[in-house]
Amino acid sequence: MKKVVIAGGGIAGLSAGIYALKAGFEAEIYEKNALPGGECMGWNRKGYHIDNCIHWLTGTDPDTKLWQVWKTVGAIDENTEYAAEDKFYTSILDGKRVTLWHDTDKTRKELLEIAPEDADEINKFMDHVEYAKSCVIPSDKPLDMMGIKDYIAMGKEMADFPKVMKEYGKISLSELAEKFKTPVMKKLMTDYLPKEYTAYSFLVSYATMASGNGKIPLKGSLAMTLRIAEKFKEMGGRIFTNAPAKRIVIEGNRATGLELADGTVVEADEVITAVDTAFLYGNLIDRKYMPKDLKKAYENRKAYPVTSGFQIACAIDADFSETGTVVFDCEPLSIGDQKYERMSVKSYAYDKSFAPEGRTVLQANVVQSDEDYRYWESLSKEEYKAKKAELSEQLVERIVKAFPELDGRIEILDCWTPLTYNRYCNAYHGSYMGFVTTVGNKQMRFKGVVKGVSNLFVAGQWVMSPGGLPIALVSGKFAVQRILRRDKKSIDI
Ligand SMILES: Cc1cc2nc3c(=O)[nH]c(=O)nc-3n(C[C@H](O)[C@H](O)[C@H](O)COP(=O)(O)OP(=O)(O)OC[C@H]3O[C@@H](n4cnc5c(N)ncnc54)[C@H](O)[C@@H]3O)c2cc1C
Structure with missing residues (x-):
């Protein structure tokens, strides 16, 4: 054999x-x-499970x-049992919240209520999210082994997808954000994926979840x-x-x-x-x-950026099931020459096996770039340790500012950087995805x-x-x- x-x-x-x-x-x-x-x-850390992928x-x-x-x-x-999550994430700005619900009718209604001046752009975006549900990843055989019949079948299956590519295939997420007038809508477009990403990738991600083909x-x-x-x-x-x-x-x-x-x-x-x-x-x-x-x-x-993260996991003695993933403004965080003024927090309350009863694991993530990787790499061992500790504390302070009810109820479990991914997986610049698909x-x-x-x-x-x-x-x-x-x-x- x-x-x-x-x-x-x-x-x-x-x-x-x-x-x-x-x-x-x-x-x-x-x-x-x-x-x-x-x-x-x-x-596992201190009786909690830190889930770091799906x-x-x-x-x-x-x-x-x-x-x-x-x-x-x-x-x-x-x-297989899946998490009963009902949303992708929520963007918050100046007290306004917008959520991408798995139920796309609910999202459309909510966005139109919050940003009526963007009605046309919202309707166009949501229509194309529906079209993006037809996107499939070829999994029978490599593209170069596909014959005419396979291409015809794939074309039928993805019949609506060319519409998505036509509208959103040649603009970046920052350009998509510019099409909206309402500040919180602009943030919604760039809060999850890196702003250089081609806009269609974002529509496909949301559509995958909304169609029930992207559960946890x-x-x-x-x-x-x-x-x-x-x-x-x-x-x-x-x-x-x-x-x-x-x-x-x-x-x-x-x-x-x-x-x-x-x-x-x-x-x-x-x-x-x-x-x-x-x-x-x-x-x-x-x-x-x-x-x-x-x-x-x-x-x-x-032209081919990659992304990683500075992440912390914390235990909180609260349930926090409603939160999901939220992205909000924070006091600037400095990493090397870069300043970050938005951060995300994700609640893992959806999986009861991750924490003791009544408690929850939260993760905060600051998206990191190639430049950030170089910064982390330039630090001595002591500087690296000190920077991780400093940033972890700063993130906790900012979580408490956003959720005052958590004051005194947060314990840091662990933190990791782009260098961690490189050390653990030999990951290029700490990137846990491939090259970002940009317009250029x-x-x-x-x-x-x-x-x-x-x-x-x-x-x-x-x-x-x-x-x-x-x-x-x-x-x-x-x-x-x-x-x-x-x-x-x-x-x-
Ligand atoms: C925080 C986070 C969130 C993510 N979220 C999602 C998500 O929601 N959905 C999604 O689809 N993807 C997500 N991903 C991405 C996903 O995890 C990766 O795309 C995927 O796991 C990559 O698999 P891989 O086998 O290609 O590479 P890797 O996982 O990098 O596997 C390579 C393996 O090779 C080993 N290796 C390296 N060098 C050697 C060597 N010299 N000898 C032997 N072994 C070696 C490494 O240790 C590793 O086990 C996420 C990743 C992270 C970290």
Whole structure:
């Protein structure tokens, strides 16, 4: 039996492993951390669980093909229970609140009441959110393996989507915000995703939740990761943790195995890498193998920005179920040369397994950029520790200012920075998504093959912008399909 060896045990690596087994290969995953999951993670502190990934899982609607892929890897099934959340988030400005409810009629009504002067723009936005519900992520096979019939079927399924691209495909979120007159509406457009993002991405995100195709599985991100890892093991796969890869051994035009940091060489018939691509090229394999477009993207930080976060998790002795995610003005926070005057707080009250009864975990997040990453990197160990502590306290002060009832009832559980993501996952500039799709750039997409090496395949969220869990998931499946296609075998797995 052919052996597939996979570097990286995040969602992409686990998915590749499961599909390799389904295709009849032997499969082994080598993961640098003590647990698989990568960025789909959660951890415990002081009797609380900090869930740090799924805000929405695209593919929770059982009528979608993506649901089938999540089911195949054991992430969700017909019996999965989801959080009873009813909103995406709320923006607050000068005492005015606007919410993107999952119920889009309710949102339209609320927005029209609060901002009647923006009626035309609101109606247009909400109409296009309805159209955006038709957006699907191809999950049967890679785009380049699709035939005419597949394209016709996809075109039918996404019939309304071109309308979204026409109106919102060539403007950024800041430009979208400019179309509104009411200040709180402007904020609503730029409060969640980075303002450089192409506006259509935002409509698709909201539409995914509003259509019921982007729910949050209860018990959180780590539990989902562990279900997938369990399925892989039950099917006969082997995961090696605390097993960082040092290099992919390439001889001539073939990858012959994986060399681990301890010097062990694991032999392989096929190698799939599912680690961050910025780490892959230059560390596991020579940078000369990096596709041109990807190289350009890394070199052009303005056109291809990435985002991360400075985050804190706190315990509060209050229920806080109604809050959801709120974004509000705060006293300026300084990180290096940057000043932040808005912050977000998310209540995890929707999942009772995260905190003791009557208590809740709150997270605050300050979105971080490439420049912020450089700032954090420039600090000494002591400065880094001190800055984290200072910012954590400042965030708590600002939470209390926004929610005075929490005064004296907040305990900081943990805080982490873009450097944490880099240390834990080798994530490029701490980014936990792929490149931001901006108006000026070409959407990053590459095939996941390595020119000149016939049996080395690339999976992971960086193969297609904007990344995220569904892209990681299908990229693992696609890597296995590429092996099958190369060998002229059926790719129906
Ligand atoms: C706060 C936060 C919120 C998010 N919210 C959402 C959301 O709501 N919806 C959504 O779809 N996505 C969300 N994401 C993004 C999602 O988590 C990622 O897109 C996805 O998990 C990426 O999976 P991956 O397998 O491509 O990469 P990774 O998770 O980075 O996996 C790569 C793996 O490779 C391992 N590795 C690295 N170097 C080596 C080495 N040398 N040897 C062996 N192993 C190595 C890493 O440890 C890691 O396990 C969020 C992420 C975060 C952090």
